[in-house]
Amino acid sequence: MNIHLKTATDYIKRAPFQAAAAVFILTLTFFVATLVSILVYSSSKVLMYFETRPQVIAFLKDDASDTDIAALQHKLEGDSRIKDVKYVSKEEALSIYKNATSDNPLLGELVSPSIFPASLEFSVKDLSFTQNIIDEVKGEKIVDSVGFTAALGGENNLKDVVGRLKTITTYVRVGGIVFTGILALASFFMLLITITMRIATRKEEVEILKLIGATKGFISKPIFLESLIYALVGVLIGWVLAFIAVLYSAPTIVSYFGEIPVLPKDTLSLLEVFGIIFGLEVVLGSILAFAGSSIAISRVKKLR
């Protein structure tokens, strides 16, 4: 084993309770960080889901000519705030209705295409544009009325729904970052205390090493390594625990949210998401370890 790694593991063995406390705090931090990351991922997926599906339906008047409809469709397609414009004829509307009521065929048989208006469905690139676009589309002479997908709750409370979605997403992101930040700060201080105590107990060893010509880097290496071991063990345990927790609750979450893809559908994609989170946590853990041990070292005169 490398001499620095051996020294670092010896320090850990020498004070196992200090080491356990440091690892515990780091585990807690990275457990929460992993869950927050997943929450941020899921909330952004929910937002994206609503942002990318047809939200606005412009119901057309019965007397609207094909030329007028095509002209409006062309106009909407040319609008940079709008995407995925789709014309739904009366027949297609009936077909959608029949599909939606397939569990009760009688409902489908009682209606004819004539009662369904043709419509132009489209998505808005940013939910904040929606109200303006609706007002503009309402002003078109061939448009009878404008509606929204049921998921958004209808035209009247559009602003509320959009606002609520954005607020929740912001809360999740900001709250998650703040909470994780607080825990990361606690971990940082835990590392700082542990490493400072460690350096204090090896004062004589440092003195000997200096006298035989050890550089500051040589003396500091095991200290950095010890910090890094705490951080990486914390990352690994925290991440594994969070992964197990998410895997365990995934079926419930997925069935609750239905078609909204809050979590990746297949295991490989889920692993990919968790892999990215793990990578980022390793980087964050290494930064914490480096910062904690650097400050601890700089505070100890003997190492200067």
Added chain:
Amino acid sequence: MSEASKHLVKFSDVSKKFGVVSALDKVSFEIGHGEFVFITGPSGAGKTTILKLILAELLPDSGKVEVGGVNTGNLKESETPLFRQKIGVVFQDFKVLMERTVAENVEVALAVIGLPEKEWSERVKHVLKLVGLTKQTNLFPAQLSGGELQRVSLARALVVNPMILLADEPTGNLDWETSDSVMELFEKINKEGKTVIMATHNKEIVKKHQKRVIHIVGGKISKT
């Protein structure tokens, strides 16, 4: 260090004070390559201060300390470790790493000079054989006698093949018989061409080994 320098160690009017106490007062002497020099004197005379000045652990208040042609006063902080790597030190209180085995204590010195790990084993074996600690290779310091601990300290100093070997009261904590065997080792090492500078107040040892003596009293050289 310049190999070409005439004297390995040169003190020129070196003074060192600790507060109001003068540890060395305008001390001048030279030590050549391959010499064995005793620095003697009563406690507090300034023996250890001289060794610390050679090791650049202390810097002179005035005067000049040159070791291998290097003026220690001009050493940058970053240059000090490399400078020290060329000097072996043996301490009265051994200063071994208590949680490392004998071999590991010696290996640390090799790690410090950056020698590749694959070359450690042979050098450690060689030096432990030289100091007579082959059987104790895997023992911890707590399992060793005072004489053995001093040999570990000596092995650690020697393994890096230093230009000078400094010894600060190396027999101070040892009984006469053990001291004698440790001194024989120093003698053997000196005969192989290594410069040895030893601070001691043990007159018996100085008398027995008949080497050059720099005698310090009250921070001044009284005899050299």
